[in-house]
Amino acid sequence: MRWLASAGCILLLAGCKGDSLPKARVLPGDDNPHAQNDECKDASKDPGRVTLHRLNRAEYDATVRDLLGDTTRPARDFPADDHGYGFDNNADVLSMSPLLLEKYATAAEKLVETAWSKGHLRTCVLEAANPEPCARDILSRFARRAWRRPVTPDEVNRLLRALPLAQQQGDPPEMGVKLALRSVLVSPHFLFRMEKDPASTTPRRLDDFELASRLSYFLWSSMPDEVLLQAAEQGRLRTPEELEAQVRRMLADPKAQALVSNFAGQWLFTRALESAEPDPTLYGAFNEPLRQAMRQETELVFQEFITGDHKLRDLMDAPFTYVNDALATHYGLPPPGSATPKRVDLSGHSERQGIFGHGSLLTVTSNSDRTSPVQRGVWVLEQLLCSAPPPPPPNVEGLPPPVNPHMTMKERMALHRSLPQCQGCHRMMDPLGLALENYDPIGRWRLNEVSGAPVDATGDLPDGTVLNGGADMRRFVKDDPKLPACLTEHLLTYALGRGMADTDHCAVKEIAATAEASGGRLSDYILSIVLSDHFTSRQGDPEAQSP
Structure with missing residues (x-):
């Protein structure tokens, strides 16, 4: 019944393709702090808008690791992610292709089969005569974690439709449950980080679950853990104190290695070292x-800058x-x-x-x-x-x-x-x-x-x-006085998954100034970003609001 998961994936994901952006435009630094203050004194607090954000390959692998205990890195078989503004988590260039849809379906089937055989998904016994209660429990628990938010009864009911389909094919109930689990993994609620647009062009504060996902994918390149999900369910992420506590907890977790691999790996170019080929005759x-x-x-x-006390x-x-x-x-x-x-x-x-x-x-x-x-x-x-x-201008020769x-x-x-x-x-x-x-x-x-x-x-x-x-x-x-704002710009670009524009200039300066005033450590920059309107809010789509 693999055709059902693949077809459902294509239908669910229709229209979820991101548009590519032109090359990033440079935001010049201002060497005069007084000029910066005057320029930004009455600037608007537009937090900007992030395109529907598909998980990139690193995020997919980390998410299935934390969701299913799978460390096989299935996303290595996916097409390479495009880059925008220096990073491969830029939502505007993370497109969706038919080939990628097929890869998702194949990966979902293998992931579910492996996890099921290891007993990671079976929270109860599926009774042949009445499998629905257990199936509902399994699917409710799994979808909540996979979709990174509570699931509604209607959503669970739709997943349960796989049970009679399996019965019609003469398959046992567990086949229907596994099919439903696969559909969870090819749903846009799993493959994309969903954030609702405001009803108007007025910026909207993210709900706790959207904020939890932003935070976890920023620091861990992965899904929220149970501690973060529970904080979201209890509405505690609305306070700066709770956000700071979560940031410090998460930075101390080994999963913060993702900042090293995925942020620093691209910002400091260590990823590019894999393809460097010095001439062996000269540099053997x-x-x-x-x-x-x-x-x-x-x-x-x-890594030491993440956990240490260095500026x-x-x-x-x-x-x-x-x-x-x-x-x-x-x-x-x-x-x-x-x-x-x-x-x-x-x-x-x-x-x-x-x-x-x-x-x-x-x-x-x-x-x-x-x-x-x-x-x-x-x-x-x-x-x-x-x-x-x-x-460089066209037709310029290299070094003579x-x-x-x-x-x-x-x-x-x-x-x-x-x-x-x-x-x-x-x-x-x-x-x-x-x-x-x-x-x-x-x-x-x-x-x-x-x-x-x-x-x-x-x-x-x-x-x-x-x-x-x-x-x-x-x-x-x-x-150089441009250094703090530039560090902020790269970190904020990675945290949001979008490039910076003119309207972000003052926010970048303000976040940098706050971080420096707090001590100038990497954790201060991260906290300044997480507590900012840019991270906790989003703007609506002006085109969608027009009559």
Whole structure:
């Protein structure tokens, strides 16, 4: 009877396709706090509107893990998720295809069969003569958790229609129950995070169950647990005190690792490390164990920022890191005597302090055969300062070969920048990337380039400031007044699953200011977001309200 679940899925999900958005537009930072206050003093409190949000692959796998105890990661067989505004949980680009519908039906069948055989779903005994009472109990409990909200008697009655269908086919009652369970997993109430639009264009505060889902998918990339569901059922998520208590509880839970994998993995580019392929003839020291150690280093440092007392801006120059013997040797650090990563103090090795000393970032922002000051500079502008340059003009050639074999990278970049069509963007990108030239394409510290020429790691900014290597770079970025708002913008984009627009500018500034005033830790930023109108409310669809 698999056809029934597939057909039902297609009917239920018709019209639930998201529309893609254009590339994110940059929100410029304002270096004048007084100007910010004047600009935002009377700004509207429009929280914006999130498109119907399909679970992405990471969220699907985490949800069936917590719902059914399944750790097989079935979503690996699904089509890849599109990205929008830097993340793969952007609701506007998470579309639905016929292939994905089929994958959902196949996964649901396997998930239910496996869970049923393990006894995870049977809360009572299905009597052949009168299976409905037990079936109702099983389906009510399961649908409540899977749909992340209470289910109505009518909804349960519709699910129970599978019982007579099974009987008509000569199947036992358990076949009907399993079919109903599968239909729960292909319902839009499971596959999408449902939020009702307000009846008017006036913003509406989310109900407790919608808020519980926003919170759990923000921090865990998964469904609410029983503690959070019960808090929603009791109406306790309406108070800031309860929301703060839930956030702190959830950040201390191992499931908060999802913030590392899914937020930091995309914001800090550690996911991209999986596809990095340095030229083996030039950089044969790079291998799979080193790739893994680099990724673990960045993930463990960020994990400490989730639970520790560090200010978020201290990511720029954190005086500690996590390395195993192989990565320590690669970096020129004393080996910690362990094949697994250990926390090490960097007070005597300032070149490795902060994210700019991480091999993961330095590798993914390099070409296979050389460093790339452009890629490194663009990463800083986009991910830390939200001042991304415009796309390059058409028909622009790449970096030309050196005029002589002993030219430094800075000299080669200067020749490229001399082209009139290249000057504007490169004046800001290049200095930021050139300040990191002491790091080779696989993150090793160097004093000489491959050609033998001494490294010139000075970057000349348009205002005359000279960044003399990584230490100046760290100070420059950490002290930039645009940094708090940019960190907020990325975190809020991920939390909401939508990109930021002009109307969000003042909210981003306010959330950042609140977080900094509270201590500037990552938890302060998360709390400031969760307690904001942007997170707890939603705007209606103006087009749907028009006559």
